[in-house]
Amino acid sequence: MKRLDTTQPDFKAEFAGLLADRDSDTARVDGPVTEILAAVRARGDDALCEFTNRFDRANVTPATLRITAAEVEAACAQVPARLLESLEVAATRIESFHKAQMPSDMRYVDDAGVTLGMRWTALDSVGLYVPGGKAAYPSSVLMNAIPAHVAGVGRIAMCVPTPDGALNPLVLAAARRAGVTEIYRVGGAQAVGAMAYGTATIAPVDRVVGPGNAYVAEAKRQVFGTVGIDSIAGPSEVVVIADGNNDPRAIALDLLAQAEHDPMAQSILITPDAGMAAKVEQAVATELETLPRAEIARTSWDAHGAIITVRDLNEAADLVNTIAPEHLELMIDDPAPVFDRVRHAGAIFVGRHCPEAIGDYVGGPNHVLPTSRTARFSSGLSVFDFIKRTTFIEAQPESLRRIGPAAVSLAQAEGLDAHALSVSVRLADLDRRA
Amino acid sequence: MKRLDTTQPDFKAEFAGLLADRDSDTARVDGPVTEILAAVRARGDDALCEFTNRFDRANVTPATLRITAAEVEAACAQVPARLLESLEVAATRIESFHKAQMPSDMRYVDDAGVTLGMRWTALDSVGLYVPGGKAAYPSSVLMNAIPAHVAGVGRIAMCVPTPDGALNPLVLAAARRAGVTEIYRVGGAQAVGAMAYGTATIAPVDRVVGPGNAYVAEAKRQVFGTVGIDSIAGPSEVVVIADGNNDPRAIALDLLAQAEHDPMAQSILITPDAGMAAKVEQAVATELETLPRAEIARTSWDAHGAIITVRDLNEAADLVNTIAPEHLELMIDDPAPVFDRVRHAGAIFVGRHCPEAIGDYVGGPNHVLPTSRTARFSSGLSVFDFIKRTTFIEAQPESLRRIGPAAVSLAQAEGLDAHALSVSVRLADLDRRA
Incomplete structure (x- = not known):
């Protein structure tokens, strides 16, 4: 963890280092991904099954690529009722927010008598990538599938790797709740290739969305143009702006909630209160003693975490605009001025009673958000990813x-x-x- | 030119061939582009000047990369007053449409008492690519720069190649009208690299937009993630749906207006009237005898043009949805039912009095539109390319x-x-x- 102080002469260099420190870590996987995509394009299901069997230690054939309705039902039956209720709370709220987000068509006659306008239409088909293994998040299924449904997409295909054959019951329950019935047990670059180019079993889609590892991200980059893609997701980030009136443990947990995602995640506390900075640092150390995912969280916090002390909250907002973080928490008495000053952030969590984890599950807005400073120019997943405009002139x-x-x-x-x-x-x- | 007929048994195969016929023509330029981008990233202005001097037969140094205000003024002084007036008509109408397109922020309190919303903010900086040489279009400058200005982008940098030192006065006049004052005489992949990574002379931007050749398109694909990009533009396309009540010459000119852009352009006439099909075919041949750009237009029309006769207009609309054309003209008595049935098209020109060329210049909506069937999942350039959403929860x-x-x-x-x-x-x- 780095301690930075805006009043120190070396701050600018230290801050630049903090922003750059995750850039060089990105693995170069474009070569292998190109080969995988070419194989899937040329040999379809055969290549798809070969890669899946190799990487996921599976034994699939084209006939068993698709997860059957009976498998989905059997998996859902294992999910405790209380958890299904929580899933329902989340799904209902996500649905409601994304419905509110739908834009209207426009049509008007201008003073030259020309009729002008634009019309929104849904995509015909979408492919959802859902990570497997350590990042198999049911909440991501809701966050990807529900906006597509709300937008009116006719066909939603989902790919989720099942390493060692492990189906995640809650992932399948989330898919069922979101109305996704076409699900394949494939992952990685090969899944992206199958959705983009199509195979005998998986019909091609018009757009591929959803977060994934470096191979998935590179595959999305390479199929862009053949299909649409959403933003390329990197490791998660949070900036917490906190004043002196916080429970240090709550702030520490907010920082650790990002850090526990991924060793490459980045958690930054910005505070004008040096005392709070010290207390949060101590609270992080205390929580790491008992946190189940302490190993991941500690790696992230040690390598990429930071506590920045600032002169005032305006300075905090200005730093945020340079960082352009995926998530921003405003744990301060009067959030409005900072909220107004921030221009670049994927999502903002306003006030002490709204930790970022609320947005991960039940807030309503999407949790698939721009990472790695891309909030400078891009937005989180939304209904806009599943509709497009046709302009017209008469x-x-x-x-x-x-x-x-x-x-x-x-x-x-x-x-x-x-x-x-x-x-x-x-x-x-x-x-x-x- | 291919003649297709939906009532013939081989139609499906012929139509699939028509859709695929331009795919294989795409040059593979990813290797050279990777090298150019790496050089610009590593050696900045030096590499940028080297490539520019080599490819554009120029003699630039870092000090002369930027086109000066005096050069702009001198160039504008060469533009006839009548042309400046036409530019003003176009700019005013483009501005007006894109202002109407700006979305509103959203904020509401839901029944759980949670405040939810999303806020749109402009990008800080944008790079506009403007093609040089045979495709140096002043109208493209307006179409790229004005939406960025309307969106509220603070800094707009423009790159335009000046092969053999040739400045295009009307391009510079369009830039001036659109308020673009930061213009560089560079093009190709090296220009995209400079805008994405920055050099000592050209500060990096947040998003690169604008059409270009295969090198520019590949460079945009490769810098995606570091910066945002707009859709990757391919050769232009038009589908004209025409009934029997048209002047065949007008329809022929609409087809040739696409064909004259590029040997790879594609113009397709769809008509339920076999007599009109024959008359338009004849009119195309006649116009090609005198058209100044007949060589380009003939190459395009011969290789990629098509006339498809259909049973009725519903069938025509269904074909359009498979083609997902960049431009669609509805030259028919009652356009509304076809307009309603079409789901995938970049822009629609409704009725006999609105040829596509109106939209290229003075209609108001953007003429930078999705090509190569990407209207299935993407939209034309708009203010949405220059703003992004931040969601929030309180x-x-x-x-x-x-x-x-x-x-x-x-x-x-x-x-x-x-x-x-x-x-x-x-x-x-x-x-x-x-």
Whole structure:
């Protein structure tokens, strides 16, 4: 863990180092991924099964790639009723927020008499990647599938690796709650390839979404263009802005809740209160003594964690805008001024009663959020990932007369004579009829 | 040019061939682009100038990379007043449409007492790529820069290659009108690399947008993640749905207006009227005799053009949904039913008085649109490319009590104990105070 202080002369260099410290750790996997994708594209199910059997120590054939409805039911029957109720609370709230997020079509007639507008339509099909193994999160299934359903996507295919044959009952229960019925036991770059290019068993989709490891991220990058993708997810991050009026244990747990995700996760506390900084640091050490995932959390906290003391909360907000964190908590008396000053963050958790974990499960907004400073230019998953716009223009004779000549003149200047003629023959025709 | 007929038994195979015929033509340029990007990243301005001097037969140094305000003014002075007026018509209309497109923030309190919402903020900086050489289009400058300005982007950097030193006065006039003052005489993958990674002369941007050749497209693909990008643009396409009541020459010119862009462009006429099909085919041949860009247009039309005769307009709309064309013209008596049935198209031009060229210049909606069937999952350039969402949640004690326990339960089920504890310590604290 690094201790930084904005009043110190070396702060700028230290802060730049903090922002860069996870960049160099990214594994280079583009070569292997290119090979996997090419194999899946060329040999379809055969390659898909080979990779799955090798990487997940499985024994699948094209006939058993799909997880059956009976398997889903059997798995769901293992989930305790109380947990299904919690899943229902989460699903209902996620559904409600994403419904509120749906945009409206636009249509208007402007002062030249031209009808203009844009119309939103859903994608026909979407592929959801759900990580397996240590990161098999049922909540991610809800967060990916529900916005697609709310958007009106007709077909949702889901791929989840089942290493050593292990099905995660709660993952399947989440898929069932979200209405996903087409589920395949495949993961990694091979799953992304199957969804993008299609195989005999898995029909291609129009867009692949969902978080994954370095291979999944690289595969998404490589299939981009053939299909759409969402943002490429990196390790999780949180910035907590805390004043002196906090329970240090609560703040420490917020930092550790990111750190326990991944050794590469990053948790940063920013505080104007040096006493709080010290207390939180001590509380982190105390919690690490008993936390079940202490090994992961300690690795993350030691390597990437930071406590930054600042002069005031404005300075804190300015640092946040440089970090552009995935998650931002405002654990302060008066969050509004900081909230207004922050421009770049994936999601903001406002006030002491809203730890980030609320947003991971039951808040309503999506927990798939831009990482690695990409909140500077991108947004979390939403209904916007599952719809697209068609713009339209309708001109009547009079409006064509008003705006057409400028188009002719510009087309001629660009040396595009067919463009110019396509307008001018219509203008000439209108003149003849007038 | 291919003639297809939906009533013929080989239609399905012919149509699939038509959709695939441009796929295999894409040049493989990923290797050279990787090298160019690595060089620009490692050696900055030196590499940028070397590539520019080699590819554009120029003689630039870091000191002369930027096009000066005096050069811009001198160039603009060469543009005829009538052309500047046409540019103004276009710019005003583009501005007006994109202002109408700006979404609103959202904030509400739900029935659990949780405040939820999302806020849109502009990107800090954007890089605009403007093609040079044969595709140096002033209209593209307006279409890229104006939405960024409307969105509120603080810094807009523009890169335009000037092969053999040739500045395009109307391109610079368009930049001036759109308020772009930071312009560099560089192009290709090296320009994309400079904007993404930054050099001593060109500060890095948050997102790179704008159409370009295969090198530019591949470079955008490779820098994705470091910066945001817009859709990767392929060669232009149009589908014209025409009934029997058209001037065949007007329809022919609409087809040729796409074909004259690029030998790889694709123009498709779909009509239920075999007589109109024949007349348009003849009119295309006639226009090609005199069209200045006939060589390009003929290559495109011969290799990729098609006339498809259909049973009725519903069938036409269904074909459009498979093609997902960049541009769709509805040159029919009653466009509404077809308009409603089409789900996948970048932009629709409704009615006989609105040829696609109107949308290229003065319609208002953006002319940077998804190509190569990507309208299935993506949209044209818009203000949405220059803003991003931050979601937020604010919970009060009572609402934390209502939704917190479900979060604790799900976090425990996912084995994320710090997540669970971060909520449960706050719930326990509320209980103590109660």
